[in-house]
Amino acid sequence: MTARLASLHSADASLVLECRGDGPPLWRHLGARVDAAELPSLADTRTPASFSLDRDVPLASAPTGGLGWFGPETLCLRRGGQRLVVDFTVARVQSEDGAITVLLDDPLAELLLAQRFSLDAGGAFSIDVRLTNTGSDPVTVDWLASALVPLAADSAGLVSWRGRHNAELVEQHEAMPQQAWRREGRRGISGHGGAPGVLVLAEGAGWDRGQVLALQLAWSGDASLSVERDDEGFWMLSAGALLQPGEVILAPGESYHAPAAVLAVSQAGRNGAMAQHHAAMRSRVAWPGGAMRPRPVHLNSWEACYFDHDAARIGALAEAAAALGVERFILDDGWFRGRRDDTAGLGDWSADPAKYPEGLGPLAERITALGMEFGLWVEPEMVNPDSDLYRAHPDWVLALPGRERPTARGQLVLDMARAEVRDHLFAALDSLLRAVPISYLKWDHNRDLAPAGGAAQVRGTYDLLARLRAAHPAVEIESCAGGGGRSDAGMVPYVHRFWTSDNIDAVSRVPVQRGFLSFLPPELMGCHVGASPAHATGRSQSLGFRAAVALPGHFGLELDPRSLTEEERAELAGWIAFYKHWRHLLHGGNTWLGEGPDGLVWQAAGQADQFLLFVIRPAPALDRRPQPLRLPFLASAGAVELDLLRIAGGDGGHAAHRPALWQGTARFTGSWLAQAGLPLPPLKAETVAIFRGRAA
Numbered sequence: 072m073t074a075r076l077a078s079l080h081s082a083d084a085s086l087v088l089e090c091r092g093d094g095p096p097l098w099r100h101l102g103a104r105v106d107a108a109e110l111p112s113l114a115d116t117r118t119p120a121s122f123s124l125d126r127d128v129p130l131a132s133a134p135t136g137g138l139g140w141f142g143p144e145t146l147c148l149r150r151g152g153q154r155l156v157v158d159f160t161v162a163r164v165q166s167e168d169g170a171i172t173v174l175l176d177d178p179l180a181e182l183l184l185a186q187r188f189s190l191d192a193g194g195a196f197s198i199d200v201r202l203t204n205t206g207s208d209p210v211t212v213d214w215l216a217s218a219l220v221p222l223a224a225d226s227a228g229l230v231s232w233r234g235r236h237n238a239e240l241v242e243q244h245e246a247m248p249q250q251a252w253r254r255e256g257r258r259g260i261s262g263h264g265g266a267p268g269v270l271v272l273a274e275g276a277g278w279d280r281g282q283v284l285a286l287q288l289a290w291s292g293d294a295s296l297s298v299e300r301d302d303e304g305f306w307m308l309s310a311g312a313l314l315q316p317g318e319v320i321l322a323p324g325e326s327y328h329a330p331a332a333v334l335a336v337s338q339a340g341r342n343g344a345m346a347q348h349h350a351a352m353r354s355r356v357a358w359p360g361g362a363m364r365p366r367p368v369h370l371n372s373w374e375a376c377y378f379d380h381d382a383a384r385i386g387a388l389a390e391a392a393a394a395l396g397v398e399r400f401i402l403d404d405g406w407f408r409g410r411r412d413d414t415a416g417l418g419d420w421s422a423d424p425a426k427y428p429e430g431l432g433p434l435a436e437r438i439t440a441l442g443m444e445f446g447l448w449v450e451p452e453m454v455n456p457d458s459d460l461y462r463a464h465p466d467w468v469l470a471l472p473g474r475e476r477p478t479a480r481g482q483l484v485l486d487m488a489r490a491e492v493r494d495h496l497f498a499a500l501d502s503l504l505r506a507v508p509i510s511y512l513k514w515d516h517n518r519d520l521a522p523a524g525g526a527a528q529v530r531g532t533y534d535l536l537a538r539l540r541a542a543h544p545a546v547e548i549e550s551c552a553g554g555g556g557r558s559d560a561g562m563v564p565y566v567h568r569f570w571t572s573d574n575i576d577a578v579s580r581v582p583v584q585r586g587f588l589s590f591l592p593p594e595l596m597g598c599h600v601g602a603s604p605a606h607a608t609g610r611s612q613s614l615g616f617r618a619a620v621a622l623p624g625h626f627g628l629e630l631d632p633r634s635l636t637e638e639e640r641a642e643l644a645g646w647i648a649f650y651k652h653w654r655h656l657l658h659g660g661n662t663w664l665g666e667g668p669d670g671l672v673w674q675a676a677g678q679a680d681q682f683l684l685f686v687i688r689p690a691p692a693l694d695r696r697p698q699p700l701r702l703p704f705l706a707s708a709g710a711v712e713l714d715l716l717r718i719a720g721g722d723g724g725h726a727a728h729r730p731a732l733w734q735g736t737a738r739f740t741g742s743w744l745a746q747a748g749l750p751l752p753p754l755k756a757e758t759v760a761i762f763r764g765r766a767a
């Protein structure tokens with residue numbers, strides 16, 4: 072029998088479902104692009120297996136347990152306290168305009184499940200799932216997977232990230248599990264391990280080759296990602312928001328919408344999957360005015376003065392910033408009522424009368440007159456017990472009756488599920504934005520949630536952000552949570568930047584930023600030049616190295632320029648000018664990452680005919696001479712001209728020690744650079760060689 076198929080095809084990949092009889096569609100393929108016009112039905116290809124049910128139960132688009140499916144389940148529900156067994160029949164499968172919509176129905180369980188598989192910008196697949204209670208009794212949702220998909224039989228390993236404050240996005244490599252692998256976040260935010268995401272690498276896959284499946288959830292709260300192998304030998308990947316028991320109860324007619332999953336399947340390795348995610352994220356960013364404008368150079372006041380500031384000090388800092396070419400000045404923590412340290416003030420969002428007796432208006436005007444935008448730090452979801460807000464509304468925080476209210480950094484968490492809390496915060500932020508010319512908010516979240524706020528907390532925050540964005544569409548927002556604790560696709564529609572890490576040590580930053588780029592594009596990655604020694608690690612690095620490592624992201628400063636020497640200030644101004652000159656290549660285009668011999672890592676940004684290449688040497692070389700660096704992204708480029716613009720760090724790569732090649736413009740073919748490699752100048756530890764490449 073010939074199968075009836077519903078398929079989606081990107082340039083690299085195909086997603087193929089088989090429609091059959093009344094049952095939900097079956098998974099036939101998720102992998103490299105195939106021509107699936109005609110196919111024998113799955114039933115005709117399945118061999119009988121001993122000790123199996125008489126009714127064959129292969130992996131469906133929405134597998135449910137209890138009637139013969141023993142693998143991971145799409146949903147877990149209760150009605151009247153009892154497990155609700157679901158057996159969907161198909162009501163409709165519709166395939167049009169780059170999307171497959173599957174509508175599943177269970178008249179006995181009185182449920183509808185709508186699944187939408189669509190092609191995202193850039194070739195990733197996007198999956199949306201909505202469950203509706205069509206019965207007359209409530210249904211408790213304990214789990215609804217955003218995605219549950221088959222993995223290729225030649226899957227070889229998993230790449231994921233873990234992390235903590237000051238050490239985000241530590242990359243982990245694990246073999247495919249014989250039983251199960253799980254990554255769960257239960258801290259209420261996506262956390263310092265980065266976006267809720269995972270890569271599945273096929274045998275032989277690397278940065279530039281082989282099949283890589285990369286999934287991220289558009290969700291900023293608790294999440295579960297798991298890979299299971301069933302006893303037929305198949306791996307399946309499931310991902311979804313973790314719900315608190317009893318948190319989601321659907322009244323008759325109500326729906327629960329799972330967070331979207333973005334799923335890239337690339338045959339061009341990790342870089343191919345990364346490009347698909349960058350495109351998908353770019354299509355979700357809501358830039359003021361509809362398009363990204365060049366990312367302005369920041370100075371963020373935190374590490375320049377922490378809580379110790381007033382109008383005079385900030386004014387002087389702003390002047391020093393403007394003199395270097397800074398374009399946006401962000402006044403960090405410490406500006407609001409009662410905020411002398413981190414024990415008081417959160418919740419009282421008006422200027423501290425002791426530090427800013429005339430309010431923020433004159434300061435904002437001074438900063439604007441210096442030609443910079445004015446940005447302000449807030450932490451709206453938090454409150455200190457020592458604040459007027461808490462004294463007035465002690466019942467507004469996440470708390471359990473009769474239980475302790477555990478503080479972290481001396482603060483409690485407002486219950487964002489409550490409309491009156493959101494209304495209050497909206498009014499406070501709205502009046503701040505109306506009173507003062509503020510064009511940017513750094514929106515922080517400096518603790519884990521205990522007690523848990525569940526999905527409602529996350530959705531409450533999204534709701535507040537959406538309302539504020541609608542009322543102040545010109546204001547950009549940065550997401551921060553003790554550095555990179557909330558850097559995920561769920562926040563992308565509301566924000567324009569993520570603060571990648573409070574650790575600005577440039578050696579530490581190299582892997583953190585590479586982890587960030589796996590799912591989110593470089594223009595959203597906040598990267599600052601910090602002081603030396605670095606406040607987070609105590610290590611010292613040259614200004615050039617610090618600047619070059621920060622350069623590929625959304626560049627800024629996190630120091631007091633007045634603490635630098637005249638020469639250092641001039642050098643920093645040079646780096647700021649360099650960033651402004653090249654930012655059109657750094658942002659909005661392709662990013663390619665790779666590793667070279669002897670501990671080198673590299674990244675390039677732009678297009679194959681016009682790009683910047685950063686070759687980073689974090690630690691000393693072991694080899695006597697540098698080996699050529701292969702640049703696979705140039706494989707199909709014609710003639711390429713390369714200029715070594717700078718060697719940042721070390722002694723600046725003393726010109727006399729450079730090979731003759733790097734005294735001028737070098738010419739190669741793309742295939743030579745991809746296969747034989749780029750001859751490199753010698754690089755000392757903690758240096759970055761920056762090349763400009765273009766089609767000759």
Ligand code: GLA
Pocket residue numbers: 373403404448515517551552553554570573
């Ligand atoms: C967090 C942020 C920092 C800074 C402080 C202020 O730790 O990550 O950048 O804003 O809060 O308290």
